[in-house]
Amino acid sequence: MAAGDTTIISSRHPTSMLGHTRHPASVQPVSSDEPTIGFLCFNLGEEEFGVDLNLISQIVQPPPVTEVPRTRSYFIGVVSIRGGVVTLVDFRQLLGLDPAIIDRSSRILLYNTPREQFGILVDRVTLVRRVPASTFEENPVLEENPVTEKVIGVVRPDKHTQVTIIDLEEIMHEALR
Amino acid sequence: MNSKKSPSPRAIQEFLSEAQEFVEALSNVLMEIDTNLRDDEEVDPDLINEAFRCWHTLKGLSSTFGAENLSHFAHREESLLDNIRLGKTELNADTLDALLSSIDVVVQALNHISQTGLLNDMELEVPQPKEAQRSEGRPVDDGPEVAMQPPSGPPQPRDVKQLVGKDVLEVLTEFEEHRLVTNLDKGRPLYKVRASFSLISIDTELEAIKGALKPMGEIITYLPCDESDDVNKIDIEVLLALKKEESELEQVSNEFNAQLLLVVAGAGEFAKPEYASVQSPSADKKDTSPPPAEIVEHVPEKDSIIIDAGPEKSISLRSVSQTVRVDISRLDRLMNSVGELGLVRSSISKVSDELRTVAGRRDLAIELHRIIRGFERRLAEIREGILEVRMVPVGQMFDRLARVIRKVSRNLGKEIEFIVSGADTEVDKLIIEELSDPLMHIIRNAIDHGIEKPKDRAMMGKPENGTVALTAYQKGNHVLIEVEDDGAGIDSEKILEASIRSGAVSEEQAAVMSTRELNNLIFIPGISTAKVTTEISGRGVGMDVVKTNISALGGIVEVQSELGIGTKFTITMPVTLAITPALLVSVAKAVYAIPLNTVAEAIMLKEKDIHQVMNTETMTLRGQTLPLCRLDSFFNFYRPGPPQPNSRVVVAALGQRRVGLVVDALVGQQDVIIKPLGPAMAQAGCFSGVTDIGDQKLALVLDTVAVIEEFFATTDDSSQYAG
Numbered sequence: 008m009a010a011g012d013t014t015i016i017s018s019r020h021p022t023s024m025l026g027h028t029r030h031p032a033s034v035q036p037v038s039s040d041e042p043t044i045g046f047l048c049f050n051l052g053e054e055e056f057g058v059d060l061n062l063i064s065q066i067v068q069p070p071p072v073t074e075v076p077r078t079r080s081y082f083i084g085v086v087s088i089r090g091g092v093v094t095l096v097d098f099r100q101l102l103g104l105d106p107a108i109i110d111r112s113s114r115i116l117l118y119n120t121p122r123e124q125f126g127i128l129v130d131r132v133t134l135v136r137r138v139p140a141s142t143f144e145e146n147p148v149l150e151e152n153p154v155t156e157k158v159i160g161v162v163r164p165d166k167h168t169q170v171t172i173i174d175l176e177e178i179m180h181e182a183l184r
Numbered sequence: 185m186n187s188k189k190s191p192s193p194r195a196i197q198e199f200l201s202e203a204q205e206f207v208e209a210l211s212n213v214l215m216e217i218d219t220n221l222r223d224d225e226e227v228d229p230d231l232i233n234e235a236f237r238c239w240h241t242l243k244g245l246s247s248t249f250g251a252e253n254l255s256h257f258a259h260r261e262e263s264l265l266d267n268i269r270l271g272k273t274e275l276n277a278d279t280l281d282a283l284l285s286s287i288d289v290v291v292q293a294l295n296h297i298s299q300t301g302l303l304n305d306m307e308l309e310v311p312q313p314k315e316a317q318r319s320e321g322r323p324v325d326d327g328p329e330v331a332m333q334p335p336s337g338p339p340q341p342r343d344v345k346q347l348v349g350k351d352v353l354e355v356l357t358e359f360e361e362h363r364l365v366t367n368l369d370k371g372r373p374l375y376k377v378r379a380s381f382s383l384i385s386i387d388t389e390l391e392a393i394k395g396a397l398k399p400m401g402e403i404i405t406y407l408p409c410d411e412s413d414d415v416n417k418i419d420i421e422v423l424l425a426l427k428k429e430e431s432e433l434e435q436v437s438n439e440f441n442a443q444l445l446l447v448v449a450g451a452g453e454f455a456k457p458e459y460a461s462v463q464s465p466s467a468d469k470k471d472t473s474p475p476p477a478e479i480v481e482h483v484p485e486k487d488s489i490i491i492d493a494g495p496e497k498s499i500s501l502r503s504v505s506q507t508v509r510v511d512i513s514r515l516d517r518l519m520n521s522v523g524e525l526g527l528v529r530s531s532i533s534k535v536s537d538e539l540r541t542v543a544g545r546r547d548l549a550i551e552l553h554r555i556i557r558g559f560e561r562r563l564a565e566i567r568e569g570i571l572e573v574r575m576v577p578v579g580q581m582f583d584r585l586a587r588v589i590r591k592v593s594r595n596l597g598k599e600i601e602f603i604v605s606g607a608d609t610e611v612d613k614l615i616i617e618e619l620s621d622p623l624m625h626i627i628r629n630a631i632d633h634g635i636e637k638p639k640d641r642a643m644m645g646k647p648e649n650g651t652v653a654l655t656a657y658q659k660g661n662h663v664l665i666e667v668e669d670d671g672a673g674i675d676s677e678k679i680l681e682a683s684i685r686s687g688a689v690s691e692e693q694a695a696v697m698s699t700r701e702l703n704n705l706i707f708i709p710g711i712s713t714a715k716v717t718t719e720i721s722g723r724g725v726g727m728d729v730v731k732t733n734i735s736a737l738g739g740i741v742e743v744q745s746e747l748g749i750g751t752k753f754t755i756t757m758p759v760t761l762a763i764t765p766a767l768l769v770s771v772a773k774a775v776y777a778i779p780l781n782t783v784a785e786a787i788m789l790k791e792k793d794i795h796q797v798m799n800t801e802t803m804t805l806r807g808q809t810l811p812l813c814r815l816d817s818f819f820n821f822y823r824p825g826p827p828q829p830n831s832r833v834v835v836a837a838l839g840q841r842r843v844g845l846v847v848d849a850l851v852g853q854q855d856v857i858i859k860p861l862g863p864a865m866a867q868a869g870c871f872s873g874v875t876d877i878g879d880q881k882l883a884l885v886l887d888t889v890a891v892i893e894e895f896f897a898t899t900d901d902s903s904q905y906a907g
Contacts, residue, residue, distance in 0.1 A: 073882040074774060075861070076819035077868040085865060085874055087882050092874055094862045123862030183864055 049129040065117040210238040236265040251303040285311035367425030379442035401427040523857040579607030599649040606656035634671030674745040676702035707731040768851035782888035784837040
């Protein structure tokens with residue numbers, strides 16, 4: 008994939024075109040009658056997180072980053088995506104982890120607000136997971152870490168995998184305060 | 185026309201845009217009338233005619249598009265102006281107020297239509313002059329000439345017919361007759377100027393002679409006469425009331441090979457100066473219509489509008505101007521495309537460079553290079569063209585301000601002399617729009633708090649009329665706009681007191697402040713709302729907002745003031761915002777763009793030239809001390825070790841302030857399109873945006889104004905108030 012190539016997620020093709028899918032076999036077959044929820048899942052380090060699929064408009068490979076000095080550390084800089092200026096957010100730092108290192112597996116999730124276009128920098132995108140609404144565990148009890156407060160739930164697509172679902176809107180809202 | 189159907193949004197847009205032109209034209213005309221009135225000059229009847237025509241056009245336009253309410257409104261205004269031009273209604277400052285308010289009514293109506301898309305949704309009320317009801321028994325003063333009212337005594341009979349001849353009178357319209365009588369009353373001699381025109385070129389020749397005669401006096405009318413022998417020629421008689429010397433008129437008529445005929449001789453033979461009676465003069469009409477009494481009501485007695493058949497009076501439906509109104513966002517899009525084309529160009533250049541290294545393809549490479557050069561030139565032309573289109577004269581804004589000044593000053597009972605110069609200076613449309621509110625605020629302040637009451641002025645030996653001067657001129661890449669008043673000036677002591685009380689300025693800082701710094705205190709937010717509020721009263725926005733708005737456009741505002749003498753605000757703005765030439769520099773391996781309009785020069789930095797002055801690095805440049813701002817530390821980059829060798833100093837200059845920005849290297853020069861940063865990134869506070877520099881890379885554009893202000897605020901104790 009050439010730098011800057013974009014992948015548009017479509018709910019009809021939950022697993023298509025996502026670069027570096029780590030567990031292609033883990034897509035869950037879902038019975039058609041039960042309502043499902045879609046999450047875009049990604050890794051920060053070893054842990055897998057998920058955000059509401061509807062919030063993300065595109066996934067792109069990081070183009071060259073222009074650092075903007077004198078801003079909060081998790082606002083790394085700006086990137087140019089299709090002629091638009093996108094504010095790049097280091098999601099690792101925002102969630103209290105070590106700063107991100109951009110490498111070949113890094114991806115930017117585009118998240119638009121009325122006033123600003125944000126690019127959420129993550130270590131690796133895993134896949135779009137669709138789970139039956141009933142398997143979504145709300146407000147789980149988790150071990151204390153910086154992210155805990157922003158967790159809205161957990162899904163377990165299979166018995167080896169646990170995905171922490173976080174509230175992207177709330178996190179970005181707080182980041183801007 | 186589909187006048188009854190509800191028109192399409194597009195049609196409404198068209199209507200609004202044409203109506204807008206009308207509003208501007210009309211307000212210009214009325215402001216000129218205002219100038220005439222205030223100078224106690226005779227109001228040029230052409231101006232009243234022009235205003236009449238404006239309303240007439242709006243009436244037609246409105247009914248074409250189905251805006252019946254507006255059309256009726258225009259009809260009533262038109263009738264009022266008809267009465268004014270026929271001398272039936274006095275034209276004075278109050279009438280003019282009403283006329284000007286009616287523009288506001290139209291503007292409101294247009295806004296309403298624009299917002300709702302409904303054409304007849306609102307009630308329009310005709311503004312009445314304050315004195316309308318009382319003016320009946322008013323004594324006649326020797327005011328403007330059109331204002332003449334018949335005195336209450338019995339009308340003085342006078343046989344105009346005998347003087348001018350029945351043949352002339354019969355063909356005159358009511359308005360022309362009124363003008364004729366008015367001129368005769370002034371004791372002006374009446375001439376007929378007869379000239380012969382070829383049928384082929386009569387259009388242009390007639391205009392030429394009218395143009396030449398206009399300065400001589402008032403052209404009452406012109407009539408063809410059928411006495412010419414030559415079938416290819418036509419004779420025209422111009423009826424002229426002479427204001428100048430006869431010799432001058434002779435000169436003009438000789439130029440055009442015209443015959444001169446004196447119809448009525450001047451003052452000595454005719455009217456006495458105090459002859460103020462205006463009588464419906466035509467004997468033929470006298471029998472059928474009552475003499476025009478003191479009709480001051482705005483609603484005319486008759487509903488029909490007099491549009492005379494004469495060629496000059498026919499109103500064309502073709503729009504008056506040759507201009508096209510364009511939504512500025514379309515120009516922005518166009519400009520963006522041009523910017524993208526610039527990127528395409530650099531990509532092609534790269535291919536061309538690569539082609540050169542291919543053996544046997546040199547000829548192609550050279551050819552391609554030539555084509556690219558041509559492309560580049562065209563691109564530059566397009567860019568310049570778009571920029572030119574965006575430029576509008578500041579006069580547009582000045583006209584609007586003139587109306588505000590008139591309103592405010594009349595409300596406050598102050599007479600203001602408004603002097604405008606440099607109205608043709610051109611500035612980017614966007615800047616004009618953004619600038620009008622701050623300017624309005626400055627001017628209101630000047631009138632409200634600067635200019636003293638006429639009585640107080642007289643006591644101080646100043647002329648009773650205050651003066652507000654608005655001046656615009658271009659200086660390099662900047663436009664300077666000055667607002668100067670001859671009012672009371674800023675009482676810096678009071679402001680300083682308030683500043684100290686509010687904690688914005690410490691006593692120590694206060695002790696070392698220069699006058700300029702003191703005056704600039706009015707721009708601090710807390711201050712204008714503190715104690716000074718009593719003087720700079722409830723305006724809502726303070727001077728701090730003025731400063732913020734101007735800074736947001738990359739401009740600066742400075743104030744000079746002398747107590748008792750006056751205040752002068754100077755606003756320095758870039759000529760354009762859309763695209764700007766910039767110097768690309770590198771700092772810590774990243775590229776930054778510095779707008780060239782803020783760069784005076786770039787020089788080498790020799791470490792040995794650097795001196796420390798009060799914690800600030802400085803160097804001496806041509807005998808002047810230049811403070812240095814190391815951009816790497818300004819950006820909070822931590823770079824251990826010795827300073828970079830071969831650093832450059834970019835001398836940034838804004839107004840009177842200069843700072844040497846220390847950068848690692850100069851990269852080049854490029855025209856850049858500035859794209860804004862989102863709020864999260866704007867927190868940096870020292871960048872006005874970013875720009876594409878090719879290869880998907882962005883460069884931050886330095887907000888030189890912010891950098892300079894912050895630099896002075898943090899390095900120099902005495903100027904901590906700045907920024």
